[in-house]
Amino acid sequence: MNGFAHATDSPPASIGIGWRHPHYAELLETHPALDFLEVHSENFFAEGGAALAVLQQARAAYPVSLHGVGLALGSAAGVDNWHLEQLARLAERIEPVRISDHACFARGLVNGQIAHAADLLPIPFNQASLDVFCSNVQQVQDRLQRPLLIENLSVYITLAGSDRSETDFLTGLVQRTGCSLLVDVNNIYVNALNARMANGPDAPDPLNACRSWLDQLPLRSVGEIHLAGHCVMDDIVIDDHGSRVAAEVWQLYAHAIGRFGALPSLIEWDTAIPPLPVLLGEADRARLLTRQTEAAA
Template structure:
């Protein structure tokens, strides 16, 4: 269901809003779901997603491929994702530049979290190999998302933007840029002693990414805990992130944007209002964009 605006926006479709969205069919360009919630071969969840697909484009966003893991991609996970892609025919498929799989007590286990990877050649080789494997199986480009990371590695030999740009160059994948993740990292860098203005640092980060590499943007809220900022997806998008998002849209030429909300999920109308603001912020004059 296309919107009259040229800016394509969507919301993350979570369980509390399954029924409400299907009944009201609000005006959205697409919805995004976590792929792993629909890995069953049948059942109610998959039937609901197939019903929604008849009205909306669907973007599949994964949290379990663990693309940066030296242990490789879990064959079962990739099989289930390939089956879901075949059933739903999504407009985009994405996951994160992270690791989560590794050996533990003689078995390969999944940490159940999005853990950061160092930005050096060996981890880039691992990430590229895993992304290539997924793309070959899915027969389509994969979108890879930048991470909100609460630790960094002394062994990193390149910047995050150089690392992601090289990934795109070597694999032909695309990037899903999470604007809130960039801002969370910039805030935590300042808390750790970095002196850069967080908004300016985020805009500089975006300026280092080729517009041709980016296919989707994510927007979300975060929580300031005093000594650390957490990317919890549990609140409204803040003014600074809207400002960075506006810069990103002008930098990248207008690409699909998604409102993510995963904790303390509000009413569906709140998400729809945020999606409307994602259009308005980009098209408004600079002096009124944040009001």
């Protein structure tokens, strides 16, 4: 493991929201009581311009977390150096409290050229994938001179080639690179619901499966938690970030903070974005649940 400070050294019990374009002006005008904002890194890579100026205004009032969707850290083709340099430059300007991305791949050779799929594609959980992922994470951390947080995925297909569990894979990643995990509780639940739809009564109870997933992670491996809504369809559950956090996901959040402590936690809402007070209400619920769980411990 490298010598980076661990992400769980961040101030505990902070609650934030994903800051999206419809709420830029209102949030800057009203300055609601939030502990941090999270933005998608790639939206602010441009040199100068209105987007960066707005982000700098927000950074003057709040800590900011940079959450990426494009590093594609599980790609055997390696990290895109241009993307990494843009992220490094943005981090120098904004001085974010955390930088995160996903446990996925997106880059590969197509007709002799590197192509980016512009999606969060799953990786098999095996030694070869772990070696690639660790190498790419270490490259990024060395450039940024800070640990990354890596988020677990919602996955809609079963990949061949896995020889270990997702939690074993993520634990190995933490141990080898010194990174931390961004646990998206909604993603875990979406995967458990889809497993129940695919396998029927033979699948584990979704809530019990999710609690077991959380319990398999080392105590100090998690640095942030994401909460979001999902969409239940006839034959699949989609992680669409388009509704309030489900009651079951709140239950799992309580379990997570009971196990890992009152970690920085974020409300994500990316589709059918509601008025800002709705997001703030979800953030208030996360704060209250954190206090209740701590008081009951």
